[in-house]
Amino acid sequence: MALYLYLQFPALQLDNVSIAATSALPLAVVDEQHRIIQLDSLCAERGIKFGMTLGSAAALCHNLQLIPYQHTRQLELLAAVAQQLYQLSPDIALDPPDGLYLRLCQILRLYQGLDGYWQRIQTVLSAMPYRYFYATGNTPLAAKCLARQQLNLISSDGEALLAQLQRSPLRFTDLSPDIQQQLQRLGLQQLGQVMALSQAELARRFEHGLLSYLGRLRGEFYHALDYIQPQQGFSSTLELLYDISDTAVLTTPLKLLLQQLEQQLKRADALCHQLLLEIRFRTQKALTVIISSVQGEYRAAQWLRLCQLKLETVRLTEPASGIKLDVPRFAPQRPDSNTLFQPVQGAMSALQLTSVLQARLGRAAVSGLSLQNQHLPEQASGRPLPFSTVNNEVPALAVRPAFLFQSAIALTEQVELNSGPERFCINRWQPQLQRDYFIGRNRQGQWLWLYRTAELRWFVQGMFS
Numbered sequence: 001m002a003l004y005l006y007l008q009f010p011a012l013q014l015d016n017v018s019i020a021a022t023s024a025l026p027l028a029v030v031d032e033q034h035r036i037i038q039l040d041s042l043c044a045e046r047g048i049k050f051g052m053t054l055g056s057a058a059a060l061c062h063n064l065q066l067i068p069y070q071h072t073r074q075l076e077l078l079a080a081v082a083q084q085l086y087q088l089s090p091d092i093a094l095d096p097p098d099g100l101y102l103r104l105c106q107i108l109r110l111y112q113g114l115d116g117y118w119q120r121i122q123t124v125l126s127a128m129p130y131r132y133f134y135a136t137g138n139t140p141l142a143a144k145c146l147a148r149q150q151l152n153l154i155s156s157d158g159e160a161l162l163a164q165l166q167r168s169p170l171r172f173t174d175l176s177p178d179i180q181q182q183l184q185r186l187g188l189q190q191l192g193q194v195m196a197l198s199q200a201e202l203a204r205r206f207e208h209g210l211l212s213y214l215g216r217l218r219g220e221f222y223h224a225l226d227y228i229q230p231q232q233g234f235s236s237t238l239e240l241l242y243d244i245s246d247t248a249v250l251t252t253p254l255k256l257l258l259q260q261l262e263q264q265l266k267r268a269d270a271l272c273h274q275l276l277l278e279i280r281f282r283t284q285k286a287l288t289v290i291i292s293s294v295q296g297e298y299r300a301a302q303w304l305r306l307c308q309l310k311l312e313t314v315r316l317t318e319p320a321s322g323i324k325l326d327v328p329r330f331a332p333q334r335p336d337s338n339t340l341f342q343p344v345q346g347a348m349s350a351l352q353l354t355s356v357l358q359a360r361l362g363r364a365a366v367s368g369l370s371l372q373n374q375h376l377p378e379q380a381s382g383r384p385l386p387f388s389t390v391n392n393e394v395p396a397l398a399v400r401p402a403f404l405f406q407s408a409i410a411l412t413e414q415v416e417l418n419s420g421p422e423r424f425c426i427n428r429w430q431p432q433l434q435r436d437y438f439i440g441r442n443r444q445g446q447w448l449w450l451y452r453t454a455e456l457r458w459f460v461q462g463m464f465s
Contacts, residue, residue, distance in 0.1 A: 002219065003114075003156055005089075005102040005121075006143035008133045011038040012077040012098060017067060017241050019129040019256050026061050027241070030054055031069045038069075065241070071097065073239065080236055081128065082228050084260070087267040088120050093140075093225035099147075101140050101225055114156050127263050129256070137161055139219045141174065145191070148172045165217075166192025173217075179210050191217075234261050234272075234327040243282070243319030247311040250279070250320060254307055257325040258300035265298035270330035272296065275303065278324040279316070286324075289314055292358060294386060295351030296331055302352070309359040354386045377404055377461055399439070401449045401462035411450055411458035415440035421452070437461070 009015075014029050018040060026046060029038035034054040036043075046061040058064055074097045082092045082100055091103035104117065111117035114136075125132060135153040137143030142165050146153055149172050155161060168191045170180045182205075188194050194202075195214060202210055215221035236257050244250055254277070265271060273296045277289040291310050297303055357366045367383040377400075420438030435451040442448060447464035 002138055003104045003108075003136060004138070004140045004143040005104055005134065005136050005154075006095075006140070006147040007100045007102065007125075008144075008147045009078065009081065009098045009100075009130050010133065011040070011131055012081075013070060013074050013239075014038040014040060014067065015130045016077055017239050019238070019253070025063055025065050027065045027067065028057065029067045029069050067241075073237075074098070076237060077130075079228070081130065083231055084128065084264060085121065085124055086228065086230050087264070088124060089117075090230075091227050093227050095144065099144060101143070103225070103227075104136070114154065118154050124263065124267075127259065137165070139217060140223050140225060141213070141217045144174070145172050145217070166190065166195065168192075170194070173213070175213055176209065179206060182206065233329050234264055234325070236260055237322065237324040239322045240320065243321050245316055245319040247314050247316060248308075250311060250323065251304060251308050254323060254325070255300065255304055257323070258303050258307070261303070261325065261327065262298060262300040265330065268330055269333050271298040271333055272327045272330055274328070275307070276326040276328070277307065278326065279314075279320045280322040280324065281316075281318050282321050284318055287314070287316075292363065293352075293355040294358070295349060295355060296334075297355075298333075306355055306359045309356060312360070313362075351386075401447075402465040404462040405460065408451075408459035408461050411460055413442050415442050415448060415450065418447075424451075439464075 011029070014027060018027060024042070026042040026048070027040045028036050028043050028048065031037050036048060036050060036052045036054070036057055039048055039050070043057070043061065043064070048057045048060055048064070054066070075094075078094055078096065078098065078100070082094060085092060085100070085102070089102045089104075089107055091105075091107070093101040093103075095101055102121075104114070108114055108117055111120060133147050133150045133152060135143055135146035135149075135151050136155055137146055138158055138161060142161065145168050146161070146164060149168060151164070153161075153164065169189065170183060170191060173180075173191060175183075183194060194210075195218070199211060199214075202214070212221065216223040238253050238257055240253060261272075273293055275291040277291060279287045279289065281287075289310060291303070291306050293303070293306060297306075354366060366386060368386045369383065417438045417440045421436035422438075423434060423436050425434035432454045434454055437449065437451045440448050440450055448460050449462040449464065450458060450460045452458050
């Protein structure tokens, strides 16, 4: 027997904003007709209801905070929820603007029944900040009709589901308002009364839309669902209720997005090496901040620490109105190679320390060090990525100073030469570029590494410790 689960999220946009709100003021979302379409518990306590006009709502609550409805934003949040659930239930279809269909026919065996499946789904939903209602049904439309009554019904008993469906008021169906009004004029208030009428009678009195809906509701007609495809990585956006000008305060709403990322990484048994944090403004172009981890992380606490260090170096040109967190791709978890007999290490590994330094100082300020097969001092060493594998099979050269100047300094003092010369000439066909290196000591007792050019000019290359 076919079985479907329908999830309704009555206030996606509102709940997404509320998690970053710091004040306890009533909050509601209004559409273009200035009607209340989403509201929080404080609004409900003051008597505000769905569909109420803005004037009536303002009369009941003088400090009501309003947010304009954004259809595109609503769809983004709905799709993000579906991607979070995809790891547990692959057959998911969107029902814009606030619903999800989940087909359970082939997945229940994996969770040893409906109860085990629903426990796993609830674990994921509880980690999200969104309110939801749910119900199961033998067809997609049956599950939707029961869920929109806020019954929160989980059952695979076909007879019990059908009995509950027959008691459903017509306002919870997908029938058009005109058809509902015609049915009510005939004294038909519940869906079961309509389902009891003959199809010939319904076809004679009503338009084709009623028969089509009843056929899909019973499962007599095929109901096509457009199931989503998995997306690589992670993407989530958070709209701020108030503009934030301090980057330190941004870490509070950012923590919520990182917790969502951690849940998805855990389910995928993966980690990520880079975050793209987009800080959005009202008048200017969004600012993208890149936070990297050399080792790779999945824990929200570790990523939050790196984000805090990185945001300390960021200066906002105007207050932020929203943030978006993107992770382009995931990486598989690496097994821990530590053995029982290895010595106990510190709380932070070398790669984690590198990530912290890069977040605080910048990627260019942290690098490794390697020898190069070059004779000139300024070319004899390189700066690869930290802990990267490089070819260090370069033979050690003669005595070299511990401190090299970034560029050679002209010799302006008297020096007593101690050893040399050691001639460097990269290209034999360019003798004018040759250098003769010496080790000398100045009057202050400092040992210098200096060279003489073909033009008999003297320069100091470095200093011995």
